[in-house]
Amino acid sequence: MSSSIQSSSEAALWATYEAALNGPSEGNPFVDVTLSAVFMQGDKQIKTTGFYDGDGVYRIRFLPETTGEWSFVTRSNAGALDGVQGKLDVAPAKADHHGPVRPANTFHYRHADGTRHVSMGTTAYAWTHQGGALEEQTLASLAKSPFNKIRMCVFPKHYRYNQNEPELYPYEMLSKGRSDWPGKPFEGWSFDFERFNPAFFQHLEQRINDLAAIGVEADLIVLHPYDRWGFSRMTPAQDDLYLRYLVARLSAFPNVWWSMANEYDFMASKSLDDWNRMIEVVSDSDPFDHLLSIHNGFAPFDYNHPKITHVSIQRQDTSRALEWRLAHGKPISDDECSYEGDIAEDWGNISGSEMVHRFWLGMVSGGYMTHGETYYNDSETLWWSKGGKLTGESPARIAFLKRIVEEGPDEGLDPLPHTGRYRIMAAGGLDHVKLPDLISPMPGEEDWVPARIFYATAGQPHRYYLSYFGGNQPRELNVAVPPNEQYSAELIDTWEMTQTPLADSVKRGDVLHFTPKPYQAVLLKRIDA
Amino acid sequence: MSSSIQSSSEAALWATYEAALNGPSEGNPFVDVTLSAVFMQGDKQIKTTGFYDGDGVYRIRFLPETTGEWSFVTRSNAGALDGVQGKLDVAPAKADHHGPVRPANTFHYRHADGTRHVSMGTTAYAWTHQGGALEEQTLASLAKSPFNKIRMCVFPKHYRYNQNEPELYPYEMLSKGRSDWPGKPFEGWSFDFERFNPAFFQHLEQRINDLAAIGVEADLIVLHPYDRWGFSRMTPAQDDLYLRYLVARLSAFPNVWWSMANEYDFMASKSLDDWNRMIEVVSDSDPFDHLLSIHNGFAPFDYNHPKITHVSIQRQDTSRALEWRLAHGKPISDDECSYEGDIAEDWGNISGSEMVHRFWLGMVSGGYMTHGETYYNDSETLWWSKGGKLTGESPARIAFLKRIVEEGPDEGLDPLPHTGRYRIMAAGGLDHVKLPDLISPMPGEEDWVPARIFYATAGQPHRYYLSYFGGNQPRELNVAVPPNEQYSAELIDTWEMTQTPLADSVKRGDVLHFTPKPYQAVLLKRIDA
Structure with a gap:
């Protein structure tokens, strides 16, 4: 006989929703019992899988990606778990709930709600x-x-510095072995790999x-x-x-x-x-x-x-x-x-x-x-x-x-293709790059002789340029931004965690001077746009 | 008419021997006149080429590789330089004269006399x-x-920081150009590339x-x-x-x-x-x-x-x-x-x-x-x-x-093939090496479980092991020498230029302890053989 479960009052966007059902505990429910559910809102259907959590309790979980009312119905090879229906009313996301992190903008990560x-x-x-x-x-x-x-x-x-046993094991233990490192791994240990330990x-x-x-x-x-x-x-x-x-x-x-x-x-x-x-x-x-x-x-x-x-x-x-x-x-x-x-x-x-x-x-x-x-x-x-x-x-x-x-830019830091370093990598490394390819202008930017920057430089073109010098310690940097743009310039000491203004306004061709030291960076931020 | 030249009194092993001859100065001797010589001692014949050194003077040079008497005879398309004969008595090498550096022992350099x-x-x-x-x-x-x-x-x-003109040019100058950087290279400059400047x-x-x-x-x-x-x-x-x-x-x-x-x-x-x-x-x-x-x-x-x-x-x-x-x-x-x-x-x-x-x-x-x-x-x-x-x-x-x-060893420092680092490189890098290949014994050294050393280690097997840690800063090192051999151990601080004894005698499996710090090395030298 199917029963109906009402939505939990806590259902909220990007919060784990859970429905608990009672079902069979005899035999080995981990392998004997199948359980799934379909969650529905309008045209949307999302199929989830339930699981046995011990003591005759089964659970179905769902991560709402839209607010409003959702319904669900279960399917199982156990009668008590089959055809159970439920409803949930998904509230807006709580503070700091942004949903799963996913790829964004090819090379970056954002939460499902767009948060960077x-x-x-x-x-x-x-x-x-x-x-x-x-x-x-x-x-x-x-x-x-x-x-x-x-x-x-x-x-x-199991490793050096890791000889302690865990308080909980993922499976039902059948026999206990040794814990020493390197020891004799596997000797004496056995588990029932078809019986999970829900407490774990x-x-x-x-x-x-x-x-x-x-x-x-x-x-x-x-x-x-x-x-x-x-x-x-x-x-x-x-x-x-x-x-x-x-x-x-x-x-x-x-x-x-x-x-x-x-x-x-x-x-x-x-x-x-x-x-x-x-x-x-x-x-x-x-x-x-x-x-x-x-x-x-x-x-x-x-x-x-x-x-x-x-x-x-x-x-x-x-x-x-x-x-x-x-x-x-x-x-x-x-x-x-x-x-x-x-x-x-x-x-x-x-x-x-x-x-x-x-x-x-x-x-x-x-x-x-x-x-x-x-x-x-x-x-x-x-x-x-x-x-x-x-x-x-x-x-x-x-x-x-x-x-x-x-x-920095909300789009993230992208390595800038105008740099020598980028072109070397794009050509497959130093063994393959040719000098003329390195110093020729890029299509569409013929008036902007490419920056001969070999330091790792990332940002967003025409807005934000962050050059990191690593083990290099230049005493000056030629400002290699596009023509007719104004930038502020600051020196970053990545170890001392300081940001020191170098110039309120610089343009292409200006030279920034600073004290040479490893692990510094220069940040140029557009100020006229 | 051929003339005869006696050996210079300074002829010595691995010292430049020079014979000067007078010849034509008209036309362009650099291209018009050919001059060579054959130097002989017993079965040995070495052909050298002479050159015009200006002012009607031609020179033939020779680098003796054995002591004793050598003779030579010239060939030239100029009569005055053709068939000239000479003798030289090559004395033993002077102090610190060891001859040209050449490849030795595949990967090293030695002077011709064997000096490292x-x-x-x-x-x-x-x-x-x-x-x-x-x-x-x-x-x-x-x-x-x-x-x-x-x-x-x-x-x-010609480069940045190199705008000064040299005092001498290798060729006869025809016209002078600009010296500034980056300037306009080549503009205005011309030389006679068939007339060398002997003074240069x-x-x-x-x-x-x-x-x-x-x-x-x-x-x-x-x-x-x-x-x-x-x-x-x-x-x-x-x-x-x-x-x-x-x-x-x-x-x-x-x-x-x-x-x-x-x-x-x-x-x-x-x-x-x-x-x-x-x-x-x-x-x-x-x-x-x-x-x-x-x-x-x-x-x-x-x-x-x-x-x-x-x-x-x-x-x-x-x-x-x-x-x-x-x-x-x-x-x-x-x-x-x-x-x-x-x-x-x-x-x-x-x-x-x-x-x-x-x-x-x-x-x-x-x-x-x-x-x-x-x-x-x-x-x-x-x-x-x-x-x-x-x-x-x-x-x-x-x-x-x-x-x-x-x-260290006279043979030089050779990277030791027992190390993980060597095997990774030999396999073509981390993308290609397999873990079992890395930790299996090498043929002939089955009793010597290979050292799981990933630090750059060089020396000579069974005698001398120098491990350099670079940017790594271990606090201990497992002594991974062959069994039944005794070594002294010292810590090297490559920056402070100190060598500190760690142990008078260590063997396989001992653990050396020291203060962690980047840019250190450990040197193990055999003491029982």
């Missing part, structure tokens, strides 16, 4: 597996930081909501290789069951991004065919078009894959953002450029100043960046994995950079 | 065109510096000998694009005449390297065919097998060309030395990695610490490096072009590096 998202990521792979006190500390640190995205794994992590996922959801409350996107790593329990080497059928369950639970959360894997190419038991299949499973199961990508260790995935929404690459040379833009035509996130820290591992010990440099270089090359921190401490609470407290020198400088970018 | 040459270059393109006082100052600066090679142009230079070349030779006296190799740039006089756009016949004249004059100088061009690809009037022809002309004309290479602006030349003895590349990422070794199997010189300085041009304003970093990274990646300095001063005497005085922070640190390398 200047993505500044950080990394704490296993922060949700550390227990309440540390997890609360992580949230408090994040709330005070510039970061509005966190790369985090669904599953717990409820906890994850709580933490994702906690992130939403402080304006942080959860870049959720679905699979990863750093595993002693066996979650990295399930069968294809078990993987697909997991993916569908995860997406059914989380796709209505506005601040979720799907990261299919961390270092997919380090997962020996998965083939490219597996990844392509799993990308389809997640993409097909998600009615709300969340961002979807996959992160490499060595070889980048094929980011031209039509279901991949953005590049989520690992590379230390963040200037290559421009190259990846040209290759893929999607937003670029360099999601691991090394971590600020001092551990032995070569990926985990760059200085704060090097991290800040990589952020500036990446951003002015047209990308978005992700931070991480690996300073050793005796409790082995390294931010990069467990979270805790940020202690490095880069976050304050990243906040400074973020403010500058947010104050 | 740890090449540390610098750059002063136009230093021989600045007049006596400044040229003497340049020599005095060089003598106190670590540099034992200087990149220098035969022809004068005599002066150049004096300066090359001055360099030899302080142990500095002249990496002689034969052609370059930065020209207002027309020397960069002569006809092929004029180029070949010049090349043959230059080589006839200079091939007997022990400290000459042929650099066919600086930034050959910026010389619009020359094709690849021209460069290949000119390489053959120089190579065929040189009886003494001097080093020969060609330097790029953007696209590197094909360094697999059989007449090219070493790679003389321009690239900022000096870690690529390892990649170029694998591609070309020749010594690697990164001859422009930017200049320490503060001028506006992006190639001329890296910090001293960045220059030192690029030197260390290049050397530990298996290459040799060249320095340059471009600090602005009001007299526009920038070392990179005019010479003068070195004022930067890098030379003292380069001297420190040079001493460490010279104290």
